[in-house]
Amino acid sequence: MGKKQWAVIFSIAVMAVFFITGAGHAAGGTWRIGTIYPLTGPLSKNGVKNFDGVKIATQMINDAGGVLGKKVVLVSADAPNPQAAASEANRLITNEKVTCIIGTQASSLSLAATVVAEKNKVFYIETEGVSGLITARGFKYLFRTTFSSGMMSAQMVDYIAKVVAPKMGKKPYDLKIAVIHEDGGFGTAISKGLKARAEGLKLNIVSDLSYSAKATDLSGLVLKLKQVKPDIVLAVQYINDAILFHRQAKELRLKSIIMGTTAGQGNPDFVKALGKDADGVIAFGIPSEFSIKNLSSQPKTDAAEFVKRYKDSHNGAYPSPTSFVGFAGAWILYKFILPRAKSLDPEKLREAALSLDVPKGQGVLNWGIKFAGPGAKNAGQNLRASAGINQWQKGKLRLIWPKEVATADLIVKVK
Amino acid sequence: MSSTLVVQLVISGILLGGIYALSSIGLTLIFGVMKIVNFAHGEFLMLAMYVSFWLFHWAHLDPYLSMLISVPLFFIIGILTYKVFIKKTIGAPILSQIFVTVGLSIIIENLALLFWSADFRTVSLSYLSRPIILGPFSGLGLEEIIVNKARLIAFILGISLSIAFYLFMRFSYLGKVIRATSQDRTTALLMGINIDRVYTISFAMGILLVGIAGALMIPIYTVHPFVGFEFVLIMFVVVVLGGMGSIVGAVVAGLFIGVVEVFSGFFIGPESKQAVYFLVFIAVLVLKPSGLFGEKGEEELERIEAIGE
Numbered sequence: 001m002g003k004k005q006w007a008v009i010f011s012i013a014v015m016a017v018f019f020i021t022g023a024g025h026a027a028g029g030t031w032r033i034g035t036i037y038p039l040t041g042p043l044s045k046n047g048v049k050n051f052d053g054v055k056i057a058t059q060m061i062n063d064a065g066g067v068l069g070k071k072v073v074l075v076s077a078d079a080p081n082p083q084a085a086a087s088e089a090n091r092l093i094t095n096e097k098v099t100c101i102i103g104t105q106a107s108s109l110s111l112a113a114t115v116v117a118e119k120n121k122v123f124y125i126e127t128e129g130v131s132g133l134i135t136a137r138g139f140k141y142l143f144r145t146t147f148s149s150g151m152m153s154a155q156m157v158d159y160i161a162k163v164v165a166p167k168m169g170k171k172p173y174d175l176k177i178a179v180i181h182e183d184g185g186f187g188t189a190i191s192k193g194l195k196a197r198a199e200g201l202k203l204n205i206v207s208d209l210s211y212s213a214k215a216t217d218l219s220g221l222v223l224k225l226k227q228v229k230p231d232i233v234l235a236v237q238y239i240n241d242a243i244l245f246h247r248q249a250k251e252l253r254l255k256s257i258i259m260g261t262t263a264g265q266g267n268p269d270f271v272k273a274l275g276k277d278a279d280g281v282i283a284f285g286i287p288s289e290f291s292i293k294n295l296s297s298q299p300k301t302d303a304a305e306f307v308k309r310y311k312d313s314h315n316g317a318y319p320s321p322t323s324f325v326g327f328a329g330a331w332i333l334y335k336f337i338l339p340r341a342k343s344l345d346p347e348k349l350r351e352a353a354l355s356l357d358v359p360k361g362q363g364v365l366n367w368g369i370k371f372a373g374p375g376a377k378n379a380g381q382n383l384r385a386s387a388g389i390n391q392w393q394k395g396k397l398r399l400i401w402p403k404e405v406a407t408a409d410l411i412v413k414v415k
Numbered sequence: 416m417s418s419t420l421v422v423q424l425v426i427s428g429i430l431l432g433g434i435y436a437l438s439s440i441g442l443t444l445i446f447g448v449m450k451i452v453n454f455a456h457g458e459f460l461m462l463a464m465y466v467s468f469w470l471f472h473w474a475h476l477d478p479y480l481s482m483l484i485s486v487p488l489f490f491i492i493g494i495l496t497y498k499v500f501i502k503k504t505i506g507a508p509i510l511s512q513i514f515v516t517v518g519l520s521i522i523i524e525n526l527a528l529l530f531w532s533a534d535f536r537t538v539s540l541s542y543l544s545r546p547i548i549l550g551p552f553s554g555l556g557l558e559e560i561i562v563n564k565a566r567l568i569a570f571i572l573g574i575s576l577s578i579a580f581y582l583f584m585r586f587s588y589l590g591k592v593i594r595a596t597s598q599d600r601t602t603a604l605l606m607g608i609n610i611d612r613v614y615t616i617s618f619a620m621g622i623l624l625v626g627i628a629g630a631l632m633i634p635i636y637t638v639h640p641f642v643g644f645e646f647v648l649i650m651f652v653v654v655v656l657g658g659m660g661s662i663v664g665a666v667v668a669g670l671f672i673g674v675v676e677v678f679s680g681f682f683i684g685p686e687s688k689q690a691v692y693f694l695v696f697i698a699v700l701v702l703k704p705s706g707l708f709g710e711k712g713e714e715e716l717e718r719i720e721a722i723g724e
Contacts, residue, residue, distance in 0.1 A: 018496075109463060183686050209685055209686070210684075210685065210686040211680075211685035212689065214644075214645045215685070215688075216431070216646065216649070217431045217676060217677065217680070218685065219431070219677055220424070220427070220678070220681035221425060221426075221680060221681075222676045223420065223424065223427075223681055224685075239535050239637075240535055240637050240639065241534065243537060243637050249562075251546045252546075252561055253561065267535075269535040269537075273535070273537035274539075275539055311440075
């Protein structure tokens with residue numbers, strides 16, 4: 001064979017390699033990772049923020065030389081609704097040939113997209129959807145880096161026992177705790193988590209009441225609570241019934257400390273409706289703010305870099321917690337999972353993720369990394385992530401827990 | 416079980432019932448006179464709450480004063496709604512009447528969603544924030560009783576309005592004409608009554624009444640595009656229980672449902688209060704199908720012939 005023939009064969013071979021590896025992306029040495037977020041439509045407000053965190057994490061890792069010398073390339077998809085989430089997951093997997101996806105911000109979208117990924121054995125990182133259902137399905141390739149709704153409830157109850165009780169000058173089991181919740185799926189699920197944890201810690205639940213979120217009057221409920229005189233009322237409510245409850249509780253002089261969720265008491269409309277009366281009310285769930293001052297060494301450096309880049313690209317605005325958890329999800333993939341797996345093969349990614357055991361405070365933000373293994377009730381859940389506990393203080397919702405990222409201290413006023 | 420608590424529950428229940436009665440009078444008027452079930456009534460209530468909210472928000476107008484604007488406004492809205500949507504369905508099969516009012520409710524709800532978004536909006540009035548404290552009445556063995564000012568105002572105005580309205584229907588010429596039309600449409604027509612005008616005025620008055628209810632309710636409740644849906648079911652219960660078309664019935668039934676709701680919410684549990692008042696509702700209807708104050712046969716939806724031009 002002459003030189004010319006060799007050249008022809010060589011170029012055919014090169015082209016073949018290009019085709020097989022998906023139009024040559026791998027040939028240049030990159031990691032192709034799919035992303036699915038609601039970038040348009042009603043969920044896009046937070047979807048874009050969450051995805052911003054992922055994008056900045058990607059820039060950071062690429063500017064630092066990539067992962068194992070190869071740069072990360074994101075193949076982005078927009079999923080305004082669950083149908084789109086499922087079809088975009090399909091498109092990323094079959095057309096774009098990605099084997100690893102980061103998504104999806106909203107739980108409803110996550111539930112749809114992850115089914116497709118799991119069916120195709122594609123590795124999936126959920127960065128923000130908190131619904132307990134996501135990890136309750138026993139999926140093998142799904143990993144949630146952020147906290148779940150169940151962890152939110154457990155951490156709230158722990159906080160009552162460890163911080164609130166001493167601050168009120170009481171032993172945890174001397175506290176009288178009442179649970180009230182709207183009787184839909186949201187209220188029932190979250191309150192179940194609260195009660196289970198409280199029973200586990202042998203706390204004293206004095207009453208447990210449910211009502212319809214469409215109620216036009218809650219005076220019976222308030223008077224019933226008033227009779228048992230709880231120190232703390234854990235109230236799992238939406239915004240409308242939360243406003244009604246707080247108004248009637250104030251008027252009928254219920255003197256308990258009220259702790260709700262960020263879906264109800266944490267909503268900005270809550271403070272608009274209640275004004276000064278919102279002060280002191282606690283809302284657990286999604287952190288309202290994030291301070292990186294007190295993080296430990298490496299996570300602090302990473303987070304500071306993230307904040308700097310975010311501010312540079314957003315006219316000096318400080319990132320919201322949604323962007324922080326987006327960053328954290330991608331960062332866990334780039335810094336911890338991918339370097340161990342050394343490949344985008346879902347089996348290897350999965351093994352790497354399951355082998356991680358990073359203590360709290362040494363992963364990213366104030367989190368550690370330890371995923372619940374297969375067979376666990378919440379397989380794939382990062383057990384060392386933390387939710388947030390916020391408190392209205394002078395009209396502002398401040399983060400009071402976890403301490404490492406908090407922006408204010410708990411204020412307890414015994415009424 | 417202290418007596419203070421019972422008194423407190425009764426007062427809370429009666430005040431809540433006042434709100435139910437207030438929001439239902441317009442519905443019972445429209446039904447009584449025109450035999451039209453206005454499924455959009457809750458949405459008109461929602462609109463009324465929004466009108467008072469925006470007047471407060473943009474013009475800092477006190478919700479109680481905003482009634483000066485919403486009364487004529489809703490009278491006009493009532494006339495227009497009647498002329499454009501309702502008039503054509505008089506005499507049409509009941510199903511098409513239902514479709515028109517249900518369709519109207521969906522349109523209003525979605526327009527509200529489009530223009531004002533799904534945010535929850537409230538009016539907070541500083542002079543209402545502290546409740547009235549009655550007692551303690553040591554002679555009666557009662558401790559302090561707490562009364563919400565905004566609910567008390569809604570109750571007093573609502574009941575006065577109902578009485579005034581009742582007197583108007585009973586003694587004024589127009590009231591007599593309206594009653595005559597509702598009792599026997601054909602004879603009224605033969606007596607030279609302009610049925611179309613009676614219907615226009617009745618419908619407009621029904622909408623006007625819900626306009627007043629909206630202004631009285633905005634200091635108490637949050638307004639959002641779906642707030643009408645939260646009240647409309649209870650309005651129907653009140654109207655049917657009281658006897659369709661009966662103003663006295665609507666007031667009595669409203670107060671009754673309010674008290675039942677608060678008591679069952681306390682003694683049985685807040686989750687079951689709807690079940691309890693529906694049980695009471697069904698029991699009353701089994702014993703007296705025309706409702707507490709309804710005239711016999713009033714519950715039958717008779718078909719009315721179309722109004723001639």
